[in-house]
Amino acid sequence: MKRSITILFLSLLLILPSTAGAAASANYEFHWTKSGSLGGLALVKGGVTFVPLTRMTNHYGIDLSWDAAGKRAQFNGWRKSLALRVGSLTGMLDGRTVKLEGAPFIFEKELYVPARFVVSALGGGDVIWDAGSKTVKAEKLQAFKKYDFEIEGLKYTVVGSSGVLYRTDSKGVQRELAKLGTSIKEYLSMGFHKTPGGLLVIDLSDFYGEPHLNNQYFRLVIKEGEVIHQASVHYWNRVEINAKSLGSQLLLNDGKTLRFIEDGTGKLLETIDLVQIGGESDAYFVEYIDKDVFLLRANMGGILKLANRKTGKVTVLYKELLKDQQLEYAELNDSPYRGDFLKFIKREGDMLYFKNKFPFDKDTNIYSISIAK
Incomplete structure (x- = not known):
């Protein structure tokens, strides 16, 4: 019964009003397993709900870099990588090519990406649409936060979720140095x-x-x-x-x-x-x-x-x-x-x-x- 309700909500999402070249306002509410929650403005365009990926990745410590043209965004976290291009229906997830249900776009300096792709990429559970509040919801997302710093030409990385310290040498070989005893x-x-x-x-x-x-x-x-x-x-x-x-x-x-x-x-x-x-x-x-x-x-x-x-x-x-x-x-x-x-x-x-x-x-x-x- 619960699964049927979820499917019904998603079906309602697909018929939400949108106009060509414009997007209707909605909300998102995502919960991470160990790292709290995040919510805010979502946009519905072409029957697809988009959420601001740059805000989420910045909040949870995934590094973002853009190409020279400002069209391709590369996200790198702890053993997690995403690459998306504005206007493209394909992207890269952990080295694999994936299809998107909607093309990413920029709105108010934020990169908006299909919600279901974001939740799936970050290891979350079902995506649910709450028609009453016009909110897309998901739980059990995982954080891939890492902290990098360099000392004497060597790279040190602390993994946020586990609190493990790694060191990478000049040849790119990485090994565990210590367990800090708690997550960051x-x-x-x-x-x-x-x-x-x-x-x-x-x-x-x-x-x-x-x-x-x-x-x-x-x-x-x-x-x-x-x-x-x-x-x-x-x-x-x-x-x-x-x-x-x-x-x-x-x-x-x-x-x-x-x-x-x-x-x-x-x-x-x-x-x-x-x-x-x-x-x-x-x-x-x-x-x-x-x-x-x-x-x-x-x-x-x-x-x-x-x-x-x-x-x-x-x-x-x-x-x-x-x-x-x-x-x-x-x-x-x-x-x-x-x-x-x-x-x-x-x-x-x-x-x-x-x-x-x-x-x-x-x-x-x-x-x-x-x-x-």
């Missing part, structure tokens, strides 16, 4: 540097959700083409900057532990249990570190603490530094997030200095505490 939800940014000892460090970050309150960070250490250490950590809402090194040692923070890696050899030198020291089952920032002390803050709790690496003493800083309204706010606030707003600014001898970035009452004081206590 939205926009992946990348930074890298080569250490004095010859290690390659790659830092990746994915900010996602609405309004981008989820922050996922990845760090990989590569020696002689192999990933020898990696870490990832997820924070929500609060964004602080983690310490990345201590002298020549590299730091890897997974929110629960902090690892110290020797430059050159890649040897693991030390591991600090952040949860044990911080006292909260949470993901931790490490905002400053030295040989004798470090500053840590639980993501959800938000309280900055000073840990003495020699004595094991942990000091709750706002209780030592703040007074009156600022102290009360650190204890009771939950906007824009819980905790204090103390920011480390410098160290001089045994003294650590801080500013209080209290958001609702400007505080120009400089606060200090001695680590010799």
Whole structure:
């Protein structure tokens, strides 16, 4: 019965009004298996519903390039390729020639392509026409998002759906380097540097959700083409900057532990249990570190603490530094997030200095505490 209704809707779609050289307005509503949904203006022309392929592919990370004449569009995603020509009833899908039920056209700088071709090409399910709302609908579309970047002449690719990192050498040979442990939800940014000892460090970050309150960070250490250490950590809402090194040692923070890696050899030198020291089952920032002390803050709790690496003493800083309204706010606030707003600014001898970035009452004081206590 359900299939009969679907066929009836599609039959109604085929007789929707259109005029030669013009298109009637409609809507589309597509749902991806793991990547949300997208909808907007569709156009019906010659009995065929067209949707804006360029908008979808841009949104889901498939690269688009045009030929010099601006007539042939090439789309490349992770192991997915499409090639379409404006005005042509044939196209290319993953290296095969395919027939289209309608010729692609440009409307308001968007490339419109038959909806059923788009859904099929992106691995979706049945295409359904909702006559009441004049909306073409489909579910279970797949994302082929990938993120490419180049380091020292080698191509690195992160697959959005799987979170797997690949490297392609100068001969075009591709191999898997690492599993990041989670899919990439939205926009992946990348930074890298080569250490004095010859290690390659790659830092990746994915900010996602609405309004981008989820922050996922990845760090990989590569020696002689192999990933020898990696870490990832997820924070929500609060964004602080983690310490990345201590002298020549590299730091890897997974929110629960902090690892110290020797430059050159890649040897693991030390591991600090952040949860044990911080006292909260949470993901931790490490905002400053030295040989004798470090500053840590639980993501959800938000309280900055000073840990003495020699004595094991942990000091709750706002209780030592703040007074009156600022102290009360650190204890009771939950906007824009819980905790204090103390920011480390410098160290001089045994003294650590801080500013209080209290958001609702400007505080120009400089606060200090001695680590010799």
